[in-house]
Amino acid sequence: MRPFKTHRQQLAILRSRNLVIPDGSRAMRILEKENYYNVINGYKDLFLETDSNDSFKVPEEYKFGTTFDEIYHLFSLDRDLRNILLKYLLIFENSIKSKISYYFSKTHREDHAYLQLKNYSKDPSKLSTILNLITKLSQQISKSAQRDSPIKHYLDNHDSVPLWVLVNYLTLGVMSNFFSCLTPSIQDLICKDYSKQFNKDYGTTYQVTNECIEGVLKSANLFRNVCAHEERLYNFKVNKTPKNSHASKILGIPISFLNGNLFTMIAFLKIVLSKKDFKTLVRTLRDLFNQYQSKFTTIRHDQILLRMGFPKDWTIYLKV
Structure with a gap:
C-alpha cells in the first residue's frame, strides 16, 4: 500500500512533475474539500506527457505549462x-x-x-x-x-x-x-x-x-x-x-x-x-x-x- 501523504506533500510531488501551482493555499483547500484522488487521479490524463509509444511517461510528467487550475476546471466541468x-x-x-x-x-x-x-x-x-x-x-x-x-x-x-x-x-x-x-x-x-x-x-x-x-x-x-x-x-x-x-x-x-x-x-x-x-x-x-x-x-x-x-x-x- 502506498504510504500516506499530507496535502502539502502531495502538492510538492505534483510540482516535481512540472505541474504549475501558483497558489498553494488555494490548491490545498481544493484537495481538502474534493480529495486528491478524485481531482488529480481522475482528470490528469489529458495533461500528461507521453512517450514515442503514446504511453504515459514514467515517472509522470505534466505537459509544459499545465496548471493545477486546469485539472480542477476539467473536474468542475465534469x-x-x-x-x-x-x-x-x-x-x-x-x-x-x-x-x-x-x-x-x-x-x-x-x-x-x-x-x-x-x-x-x-x-x-x-x-x-x-x-x-x-x-x-x-x-x-x-x-x-x-x-x-x-x-x-x-x-x-x-x-x-x-x-x-x-x-x-x-x-x-x-x-x-x-x-x-x-x-x-x-x-x-x-x-x-x-x-x-x-x-x-x-x-x-x-x-x-x-x-x-x-x-x-x-x-x-x-x-x-x-x-x-x-x-x-x-x-x-x-x-x-x-x-x-x-x-x-x-x-x-x-x-x-x-x-x-x-x-x-x-x-x-x-x-x-x-x-x-x-x-x-x-x-x-x-x-x-x-x-x-x-x-x-x-x-x-x-x-x-x-x-x-x-x-x-x-x-x-x-x-x-
Whole structure:
C-alpha cells in the first residue's frame, strides 16, 4: 500500500512533475474539500506527457505549462455535465415508467398482474430475466411494506399495489429489464407513443422500434449510474454498445458517432424527450462548453469534446 501523504506533500510531488501551482493555499483547500484522488487521479490524463509509444511517461510528467487550475476546471466541468445530464435522464426515466405502468396495467387489469409469468414475453430466451424481474418486484413490495409508504398504504387498504405506484420505487435498470420482458404488443404501444411525439416535433414519419428503446434504456441506465455515483463522465463509454442502426436512421447521425460515448447518450435523448426539453438540453450544454472554453491553455477545448465523442459542429448533427 502506498504510504500516506499530507496535502502539502502531495502538492510538492505534483510540482516535481512540472505541474504549475501558483497558489498553494488555494490548491490545498481544493484537495481538502474534493480529495486528491478524485481531482488529480481522475482528470490528469489529458495533461500528461507521453512517450514515442503514446504511453504515459514514467515517472509522470505534466505537459509544459499545465496548471493545477486546469485539472480542477476539467473536474468542475465534469461535475456540471453530470448534473445537467442527470436532470434529463430523470425526465426520460419518469416518462418510461409512466408508459410501462399505463400500458401494462391497461392490458392486464388483475391485482398484481406484474407478478404473473403469463403476462410477459413468451420468448424462451427471456425466461430467466422475467423470473428475476418478478422476484425483484416482489422483493421491493416486501421491503417497502416494512415502513410507512404508499406501498404499505395500498397493501393495508386495498390488498394490492398498482404498478403505477410500484414503479416509483424501481431503478432504471429494473425498468430496462421490465421493458425487455414485455409482450411485443405492449412494447409497440410504448414505441408508438415515442414515435408520435418525435414525428410531431420534427415533422418526420419514423417509427421508433422496440430495439431502439431498449438501446436507449440500457445506455441511460449506465450513464445514470455514473451521474448518481459522481463517477467520471466526460470520457465514459458503454462497453457493449446497443445496436444503433435504427437510431442512426432516425437521428440522421452517422453510426460511427454513436459508439457509446457521452455524445451518443445525448443524441439518444432526442428520441425520447420532447423537442422543448431536448432544445434546452443542447442549449445548456453549448453554454457550458462556451463557459469553460477559455479555461484550458495546455490542451485544446476540442480535445475534451473529442473525448466525449462530440464531433466538430456537433449541434448541427443534433438538428435543433
